[in-house]
Amino acid sequence: MEFRHLRCFTVLAEELHFGRAAQRLAMTQPPLSMAIQQLEADVGARLFDRNSRGVALTAAGQAFLPRAQALLEQAAQAAREARDVGQGLAGQLQIGFAGTVLYRGLPQVLQSFSTAHPRLRLVLRELSSSEQLVELVHDRLDLGFVHTTRVPAGFSQILVSSQPFMACLPASHPLAAAGRLTLDQLRDDAFAIVMRAVSPDYHDRILSACADAGFEPALAFELRHWLSVVSVIAQGLGVGLVPAALQQAGLPGVVFVPLQQPLAPYDTHCLWRTGRDESALGAFLQAVRMAAQPGHDGGPA
Template structure:
């Protein structure tokens, strides 16, 4: 039994006329008759009654028709899904993200991509930059949004956003009313910071900035997430230096102040392995590039 047999059978069952069925199938009547005979031999039952008055389905034909139609529909669906995946119109992408990307860049990319590719599923995992690099190397992520400059060879980067660090203080802190804050004014304060194992680049950058300002910060809290840093500060338990996008979190009890001498910016990169990009990934990376250009005004 072949799909061509099922196609001939279902069309003849709809038309109940060999001439019209053959015309729909773009063939002559003898090949159509041959296909029906081959199908009946394969099934082991007569599917049509043929007489001078025309063509009619037998009881076996009536029972076989819905199953044949279902098989043809499933085959068409399988072919369409395979074609869509091959063209980047369906399938799934595994995406990692970390830190402030939720407040800067990623949500707009996700909305735009979902609107343009509704049959592509995006599976997102929140991981630190270091964790994402491990997953990317082992092909357990298709791409990642990371906050690190320590990228192994063999990866492509797209700069998604670049933002300044700001001083983050409890709303009742004596320095909360300052318009611009010299970093040295935070000497002697308890600091909340993202732990080095999670974000080594920016952990070290903050410590280096404090050293340049003439002091070594007292690290009272070392946390896994920037939002946790802001939450601790909101409770009046310390101060910190955080990416500017954290202002969008809207947590009460904190204020953000620009630094008199800016630190190097806090950059977000989209990483993916070089080569072998399938169409869905290429489409997503193109969306990231366009969104990044819009964020930077390019």
């Protein structure tokens, strides 16, 4: 059974006239008659009564018509969906992100993209940078927002944002009102820090900065999320060095103080597999580029 035969059948069922049906189908009457005969042979039943008074659906034809129409509509819908996916108008993207991106970059991207592409479904998964790299390498994510310079070969990147580290202190800390401070001034404090397994780059960077300042910090808390670091500090249980965007979290009981000698910045990169040919991915990356800080578009790693 061929879809062109179903199309011939439904048009003839609507017109009940071979001439008009053939005209609508842009064909002559003999091929139309042949198509109906072939369909009747496939179905195993006569679908039309033909006589000198005209054409009429048989009982079998009446029963077959709604099913034939449904099959044609399903085929048309499948074609529309495939075309929309191919053009980047529909489909699904699996996106990984580290938590701090919620305060810097990701909301702007999602807002602009969702407005322009309402039929593209975004599935967002909060994962550490290390976890995202594993998922990206195994193609379980289409792209990820990470905080790491350890980019695997074969991936491209966009530097979405770059922000300074700040000292995060309890509001009751003696240095809370300082305009700036040096790391050396925190040598006697307990530190809260993100676990190395979660963010090895920045865990090591903070320890290295403290070593350069002449001390080894007492790590009282090693946590999975930067927001957890700020929450612990808000309870007066330590101090920390955190990305400046966490000021936007609005947690009470903490203050953020600039450093006299800034650390290397905290960078957010968007990563995806180089050469991946997907229209939806390309459309999302365009939204990322529009939201990225000026001059932060990048190419293959």
